[in-house]
Amino acid sequence: MQNAVITSAWVRGWAVSRGxxxxxxxxxxxxxxxxxxxxxFRHVLPEPDAATxxxxxxxxTQPYAWLKVLAEPEDVAGWIPPEWTVPDDPGFxxxxxxxxxxxxxxxxxxxxHTEFHEGVHHVRVLAGDGGLAAHxxxxxxxxxxxxxxxxxxxxxxxxxxGTLVMRNLQTAAARAGATTxxxxxxxxxxxxxASLGWHHQGPLTGVVRDGSAP
Numbered sequence: 639m640q641n642a643v644i645t646s647a648w649v650r651g652w653a654v655s656r657g658x659x660x661x662x663x664x665x666x667x668x669x670x671x672x673x674x675x676x677x678x679f680r681h682v683l684p685e686p687d688a689a690t691x692x693x694x695x696x697x698x699t700q701p702y703a704w705l706k707v708l709a710e711p712e713d714v715a716g717w718i719p720p721e722w723t724v725p726d727d728p729g730f731x732x733x734x735x736x737x738x739x740x741x742x743x744x745x746x747x748x749x750x751h752t753e754f755h756e757g758v759h760h761v762r763v764l765a766g767d768g769g770l771a772a773h774x775x776x777x778x779x780x781x782x783x784x785x786x787x788x789x790x791x792x793x794x795x796x797x798x799x800g801t802l803v804m805r806n807l808q809t810a811a812a813r814a815g816a817t818t819x820x821x822x823x824x825x826x827x828x829x830x831x832a833s834l835g836w837h838h839q840g841p842l843t844g845v846v847r848d849g850s851a852p
Contacts (some may be wrong), residue, residue, distance in 0.1 A: 639733055640816075641708050644839050647682035647820045648731070651784025654757050654777035666690050672704075677850070691717040691845075698847060705845040714843045721848045729842035730823040732831050736783065736812040739805040745797050750805065759810040761803045765794065772799035776807040776819075783811035785821040789831075800830045820826040 649668045650662040666806050667683040678700055678755040683690065686707045694705065695718050702849045705722075707714050708731060715724045744750045744763060748771060753760045763772040771794035785807055791799045811819060822842050832838070 639839060641684040641840065644709065644731055644733055644820055645682060645778070647732055647782035647818070647823065648784055649682050650779045650819065651777040651782060651787065652710050652822075654779060655784055657756065657849075660664035666694065666830040674702075676702045677704060678702050680706055682706045684708050686714075686717075688717040692719070695722050695845075695847075697785060699850040700723050703846055705846040706847060707843045708840055709843055710841050711843045714845060718845055723848060724742040724843060724845055727844065728830050729844065731839040731842045732818050732821050732823050732828070732836045733839055734808075734819045734831075734834070734836040736819050737811045737815050738809040742798075742802055742805050744802055745799070748797075750802065750806065752810070754810075759807060759814075760808070761806045761810075763794075763799050763802060774803040774807055776811045778811050778814040781816060782818045782820055783814070785811075785819055788821075788827060801834065803809055804830070804834055 645667065649670060651664050653661050653670055654729060658673065661670045667681060669679060669681050671679045681694060683705065686709050691707060691714065698798065711728055722828050732826050745801040747766045751762045751764060758775050758777045760771060760775045761773065765771045774785065774788035776783050788803060
């Protein structure tokens, strides 16, 4: 996929998944008003370069403003002024073709719960004591769907719960009419998604404005 195409799909689906206003198109990409105290808004740049990133960083003075840049963190670190930081949590843009998956039963001792709310399909896996063991959600927006908030909690890992969540989400998205899935992976999640047939598009680097900066 082209960076512009995958980014357009990601920002639209991410906004639905997180319940934010729709993304606003800008000359360099997109702006999403997130509205959190430590994540006020984010600018997403599908085709970044040093001059564009530097100018944007100089223009944006709001503490806890974020950039999401489809470029290597080492490159981005050289483009930003001192008031901005590249956190040590690299991301990876990934995509896959979607189709309904064969039904998978949860492991013994776990139960699977699904819910659809405000355009988002949610999957939760509960342990025998009722505690949350794993969860995830997907927001279909036409032919694409964004997978988000995928997590398996400590004490429940390496039991196939991540695969269980992803396969159920993929089926829900495919049945909603989506043919391509998109997500932003962490270092820990990238291996799971690759094992399920997801393809690596490229790096997705976050940059945040210092909260103490004037």
